[in-house]
Amino acid sequence: xxxxxxxxxxxxxxxxxxxxxxxxxxxxxxxxxxxxxxxxxxxxxxxxxxxxxxxxxxxxxxxxxxxxxxxxxxxxxxxxxxxxxxxxxxxxxxxxxxxxxxxxxxxxxxxxxxxxxxxxxxxxxxxxxxxxxxxxxxxxxxxxxxxxxxxxxxxxxxxxxxxxxxxxxxxxxxxxxxxxxxxxxxxxxxxxxxxxxxxxxxxxxxxxxxxxxxxxxxxxxxxxxxxxxxxxxxxxxxxxxxxxxxxxxxxxxxxxxxxxxxxxxxxxxxxxxxxxxxxxxxxxxxxxxxxxxxxxxxxxxxxxxxxxxxxxxxxxxxxxxxxxxxxxxxxxxxxxxxxxxxxxxxxxxxxxxxxxxxxxxxxxxxxxxxxxxxxxxxxxxxxxxxxxxxxxxxxxxxxxxxxxxxxxxxxxxxxxxxxxxxxxxxxxxxxxxxxxxxxxxxxxxxxxxxxxxxxxxxxxxxxxxxxxxxxxxxxxxxxxxxxxxxxxxxxxxxxxxxxxxxxxxxxxxxxxxxxxxxxxxxxxxxxxxxxxxxxxxxxxxxxxxxxxxxxxxxxxxxxxxxxxxxxxxxxxxxxxxxxxxxxxxxxxxxxxxxxxxxxxxxxxxxxxxxxxxxxxxxxxxxxxxxxxxxxxx
Amino acid sequence: xxxxxxxxxxxxxxxxxxxxxxxxxxxxxxxxxxxxxxxxxxxxxxxxxxxxxxxxxxxxxxxxxxxxxxxxxxxxxxxxxxxxxxxxxxxxxxxxxxxxxxx
Numbered sequence: 001x002x003x004x005x006x007x008x009x010x011x012x013x014x015x016x017x018x019x020x021x022x023x024x025x026x027x028x029x030x031x032x033x034x035x036x037x038x039x040x041x042x043x044x045x046x047x048x049x050x051x052x053x054x055x056x057x058x059x060x061x062x063x064x065x066x067x068x069x070x071x072x073x074x075x076x077x078x079x080x081x082x083x084x085x086x087x088x089x090x091x092x093x094x095x096x097x098x099x100x101x102x103x104x105x106x107x108x109x110x111x112x113x114x115x116x117x118x119x120x121x122x123x124x125x126x127x128x129x130x131x132x133x134x135x136x137x138x139x140x141x142x143x144x145x146x147x148x149x150x151x152x153x154x155x156x157x158x159x160x161x162x163x164x165x166x167x168x169x170x171x172x173x174x175x176x177x178x179x180x181x182x183x184x185x186x187x188x189x190x191x192x193x194x195x196x197x198x199x200x201x202x203x204x205x206x207x208x209x210x211x212x213x214x215x216x217x218x219x220x221x222x223x224x225x226x227x228x229x230x231x232x233x234x235x236x237x238x239x240x241x242x243x244x245x246x247x248x249x250x251x252x253x254x255x256x257x258x259x260x261x262x263x264x265x266x267x268x269x270x271x272x273x274x275x276x277x278x279x280x281x282x283x284x285x286x287x288x289x290x291x292x293x294x295x296x297x298x299x300x301x302x303x304x305x306x307x308x309x310x311x312x313x314x315x316x317x318x319x320x321x322x323x324x325x326x327x328x329x330x331x332x333x334x335x336x337x338x339x340x341x342x343x344x345x346x347x348x349x350x351x352x353x354x355x356x357x358x359x360x361x362x363x364x365x366x367x368x369x370x371x372x373x374x375x376x377x378x379x380x381x382x383x384x385x386x387x388x389x390x391x392x393x394x395x396x397x398x399x400x401x402x403x404x405x406x407x408x409x410x411x412x413x414x415x416x417x418x419x420x421x422x423x424x425x426x427x428x429x430x431x432x433x434x435x436x437x438x439x440x441x442x443x444x445x446x447x448x449x450x451x452x453x454x455x456x457x458x459x460x461x462x463x464x465x466x467x468x469x470x471x472x473x474x475x476x477x478x479x480x481x482x483x484x485x486x487x488x489x490x491x492x493x494x495x496x497x498x499x500x501x502x503x504x505x506x507x508x509x510x511x512x513x514x515x516x517x518x519x520x521x522x523x524x525x526x527x528x529x530x531x532x533x534x535x536x537x538x539x540x541x542x543x544x545x546x547x548x549x550x551x552x553x554x555x556x557x558x559x560x561x562x563x564x565x566x567x568x569x570x571x572x573x574x575x576x577x578x579x580x581x582x583x584x585x586x587x588x589x590x591x592x593x594x595x596x597x598x599x600x601x602x603x604x605x606x607x608x609x610x611x612x613x614x615x616x617x618x619x620x621x622x623x624x625x626x627x628x629x630x631x632x633x
Numbered sequence: 634x635x636x637x638x639x640x641x642x643x644x645x646x647x648x649x650x651x652x653x654x655x656x657x658x659x660x661x662x663x664x665x666x667x668x669x670x671x672x673x674x675x676x677x678x679x680x681x682x683x684x685x686x687x688x689x690x691x692x693x694x695x696x697x698x699x700x701x702x703x704x705x706x707x708x709x710x711x712x713x714x715x716x717x718x719x720x721x722x723x724x725x726x727x728x729x730x731x732x733x734x735x736x
Contacts, residue, residue, distance in 0.1 A: 606732030612658050 003063045006042035014118035021111025029101035032114035040090035077131035081486040085128040088333045095456035100242035102453035120146035132193045133182045143252045144171035151239040163235035170232045174222020181215030198265035213273035224256030225307045226284045237299040241344035249306050249336040254329045257313040264322045264487050281315030282410040289414045292421035294548040297354045298343050301425045320493030321398030323483045331387035334463030335379035341457045345369040357537045361434035372461040377426050379464040381419040390468030397505045403496045412509050419516030432530030643684030651677035664716045675705040
């Protein structure tokens, strides 16, 4: 019962806001936040029940939904893995809702905004609470829809509409991949429920498992912005900043990580799938980090860092380090939401200025944003004692343990690049003199107290510090014992002996990170660098390598390979096929009917007596026929 | 029982009357005459029915004749009504002139 309630409360909130939005006025945001908070409270109340599964099974709290289709039983389920996601979705989601009350104050359509936000939470809960692939697919599509609504929330901006459409189309590519995965699994096992499929997974031929994994991963790659389906994520920053924090950092884009972790029994039975997913994750991690170096929009820096961090998670769950990859999701949800919301504070204070070249000197102007941003930046870089350190260390070392030395090298290098571009953004935005032009003078001055926006950021900053502590203690930590029931198959993945110890690896990665921070400080943070920052940054903007500025030409490649052929095909169909073939067939049919009518209309001469003759002749004909038939019989 | 008439005579008379009716419908242009001709055809059928009923000692034929008479009366009423309407609209009751549905 509580499970239904925690699942449906956000939907109720969305319906209330859609229906009574104009009447609620400024209260809309508080109503939406209250619904999410209630959902979060129920999740916490269910914590004990869901986190103590029977050994060796996935039992948690479950609730049936559809039981009347023979052979199918679709339902909801709260086990440790989905409990974790639900906590993040409703907990961090609730904080972001609270923040958004301040951020969206004064917007004309604030009720619509919160209705979409609540709807997103409902969709995301559908995704993670489903106990079968069909419900998952429904949630998968709904979050894409919610994401489309929210990216295009400011629909009067053409760029926002284009970004929303792009995100939706690329996500549908993933949806189709996932749908085929469901087909494959259903054909092979006769069920769409997780547990039936996973029980039968060891008996399936490896090629089937690999095919299913590839199809699943197409869905994950689109949703989680993995190469080459990543191009929608930076564009998605057109949405309001709370949306970027909630959907495009903390929750929706990690759905791919959830799915790979959920399908751990499949991945554990296919070494090729592990290799593939780990490789894509590693490529995404370093590719996103490199792109982060050349961005000037503060939100695009964070978007590429999200892409890169999700690369880490995917790499982690891909190589079989499920708990480690999920830990990276958990800490990332805190520090990335913290970073986005702190960036939102800056953007808000500067009157919607997002270009870090026009910032500078914000340390004194927005001290709260400065400190929370510093915590988030240090956490993402993996500074010891902050959350990101524990998760990144776990993922990086696990790649080595699971026998992928080159992924380890990429991950370690990416850690350094991450440190460089994050602190580059940090130094440019917060150090030196204020470079804001005259246009950025009109900051938002809402009537709400400052704590509405500062409290969520502060709490998330605390999470960015402390959320990694759950994993202290290695295999015996609360974290690993909590998740162990979900990953019984993790033991199938072989663990190799490695030449360097965990501690040495940590020191090595930390050294690379410090080099990255040092380089960033040397280029952007020193007194000499900040003195003539405007000129230096303008010079840098001119000399950036084109391949990075254009995002490895992936957009151009997709444009050349997909968009333009599709446009050409559309033109061909629109100019040739439709008017000449489709319309032509209809026109010809009409013409034939007309010509036939010319003959047939002669019969309709209006003379009653002519009709009477036809009648008589007809009757006579019938009589003659039956007379002869009678004779021959 | 008086002298019986052979069934063939009844049927022959019935056929003759029927074809007189058909000829009337096909050749006359006055709708009143056409209605009368149709009435001839009805009654030719009635004659055949009673003849067979008498010959086969089955009263269904007699009963059916009453039905036919009723329907024929209704048909005549409707037919005359149509004729009146046509006359009101066209000041003319020639069936060949009432050909406005010509294709």
